[in-house]
Amino acid sequence: MGRMLLEAMLGLAREQHPHEVVLLLRGRTKGDTVRVEDFLVPPLAVGGSGFAEFPLHMLPIDFSIVGTAHSHPSGVLRPSVGDLNHFYGRIMILLAHPYTLTKAAAFNARGERLPIEVRD
Numbered sequence: 443m444g445r446m447l448l449e450a451m452l453g454l455a456r457e458q459h460p461h462e463v464v465l466l467l468r469g470r471t472k473g474d475t476v477r478v479e480d481f482l483v484p485p486l487a488v489g490g491s492g493f494a495e496f497p498l499h500m501l502p503i504d505f506s507i508v509g510t511a512h513s514h515p516s517g518v519l520r521p522s523v524g525d526l527n528h529f530y531g532r533i534m535i536l537l538a539h540p541y542t543l544t545k546a547a548a549f550n551a552r553g554e555r556l557p558i559e560v561r562d
């Protein structure tokens with residue numbers, strides 16, 4: 443994914459801290475590779491009660507949604523049990539406090555960490 447895109451997501455997370463932010467990731471998949479091209483801020487995503495309570499099942503089906511991202515104001519850079527139970531799409535990106543590039547990580551539905559390739 444592009445560095446500016448990741449920086450924008452981290453910036454949003456930083457702005458909303460200590461609240462959690464939930465984002466929908468748009469892009470395309472090719473084999474095992476997911477290319478994130480854009481993100482959406484879903485309605486009610488900011489300042490809500492968090493990812494595990496977010497009504498992803500109420501969103502319209504959009505096949506360009508490749509996954510989700512949300513922040514962890516606690517700084518923990520791994521998915522919670524609730525996160526994995528609410529997995530949506532192919533990947534989940536976590537943005538952990540203090541929201542630097544090294545505090546972003548991607549995971550699959552089994553909670554295994556995936557490499558992120560950041561391009562300039």
Ligand SMILES: [Zn+2]
Pocket residue numbers: 493512513514521522525
């Ligand atoms: Zn979480």
